[in-house]
Amino acid sequence: MTVAAAPVALPRNDPRQYDALVGQWWNPAGTFAMLHWLAASRAELIPLAARADALLVDIACGGGLMAPHAARAGYRHVGVDIGRVALALAATHGVHVVQGDARALPLPDSCADVVVAGEVLEHVPDVDTVVAEACRVLRPGGTIVVDTIAATLFGRLSAIVVGERLPGGPPRRLHDPALFVDRAELIAAFARRGVELHLTGLRPPVLGYARWLVARVRGRSGPALSMAPTRLTAGLFQASGVRPLLATAVPAAPSATGTAPAARAATPAAPSHARLEA
Numbered sequence: 001m002t003v004a005a006a007p008v009a010l011p012r013n014d015p016r017q018y019d020a021l022v023g024q025w026w027n028p029a030g031t032f033a034m035l036h037w038l039a040a041s042r043a044e045l046i047p048l049a050a051r052a053d054a055l056l057v058d059i060a061c062g063g064g065l066m067a068p069h070a071a072r073a074g075y076r077h078v079g080v081d082i083g084r085v086a087l088a089l090a091a092t093h094g095v096h097v098v099q100g101d102a103r104a105l106p107l108p109d110s111c112a113d114v115v116v117a118g119e120v121l122e123h124v125p126d127v128d129t130v131v132a133e134a135c136r137v138l139r140p141g142g143t144i145v146v147d148t149i150a151a152t153l154f155g156r157l158s159a160i161v162v163g164e165r166l167p168g169g170p171p172r173r174l175h176d177p178a179l180f181v182d183r184a185e186l187i188a189a190f191a192r193r194g195v196e197l198h199l200t201g202l203r204p205p206v207l208g209y210a211r212w213l214v215a216r217v218r219g220r221s222g223p224a225l226s227m228a229p230t231r232l233t234a235g236l237f238q239a240s241g242v243r244p245l246l247a248t249a250v251p252a253a254p255s256a257t258g259t260a261p262a263a264r265a266a267t268p269a270a271p272s273h274a275r276l277e278a
């Protein structure tokens with residue numbers, strides 16, 4: 001008698017988890033529903049393309065949910081992701097796909113008019129390297145938009161303890177809270193590349209989300225929701241900035257104690273719209 005082997009659970013945050021979820025990307029009532037709402041919020045920060053061949057680079061594009069937004073704003077859309085299964089799906093939505101790691105983008109310097117990195121920084125151990133790569137491929141004067149989850153108790157509660165149990169939120173074990181993003185370090189990482197980052201918190205609208213849940217329980221697709229901006233950046237947050245035309249670092253906040261450079265990396269740049277609540 002042969003005994004079937006039990007499926008081996010992948011470790012937390014293992015990107016191979018997305019392969020089995022490929023059918024969820026474009027399901028508006030599925031486990032990636034909130035990614036659709038976040039893509040729409042990201043799109044609001046993207047300027048309309050200023051010329052015919054303007055390029056938007058989508059770091060960790062997944063199944064290509066930015067595709068309609070990039071097209072509407074007039075961009076050619078190049079998506080880079082580590083997962084080949086999601087990339088194949090993104091290609092069917094018109095994304096020019098490139099397999100690669102966010103920490104070593106297989107793209108030339110200054111090729112992008114816009115760079116977006118949606119819901120990926122919280123999956124990558126080395127955020128500074130991803131920021132460096134994002135700024136490298138962004139042309140001077142170009143816009144960068146990121147959204148991610150803050151490394152706070154509230155971030156862990158909302159994304160893991162609650163979020164992984166609610167429909168429309170991420171599946172269990174997709175996140176590793178140890179990788180959630182320190183906002184001050186993110187601001188400083190961009191400041192070192194001359195980009196002043198502006199942060200806004202995001203949350204689903206309470207009533208709209210309740211209606212969406214009811215519709216889902218009844219087996220229907222709920223209404224597409226718009227994420228609501230909030231001053232609280234301690235959970236899900238969005239950030240954007242512009243690469244300066246001249247290569248100048250945004251000065252970090254002065255240190256009263258002459259902090260060593262490594263420690264200073266965690267100092268927020270000033271000025272910034274960021275509110276770094278606990």
Ligand SMILES: C[S@@+](CC[C@H](N)C(=O)[O-])C[C@H]1O[C@@H](n2cnc3c(N)ncnc32)[C@H](O)[C@@H]1O
Pocket residue numbers: 015018035038039059060061062063064065066080081082083086100101102103117118119120123124
């Ligand atoms: C939560 S999904 C976000 C997808 C897409 N940006 C969106 O918002 O719809 C995270 C994506 O990051 C990708 N990813 C994880 N680690 C990566 C890495 N080191 N380099 C490139 N992609 C990565 C995964 O394959 C997955 O598609």
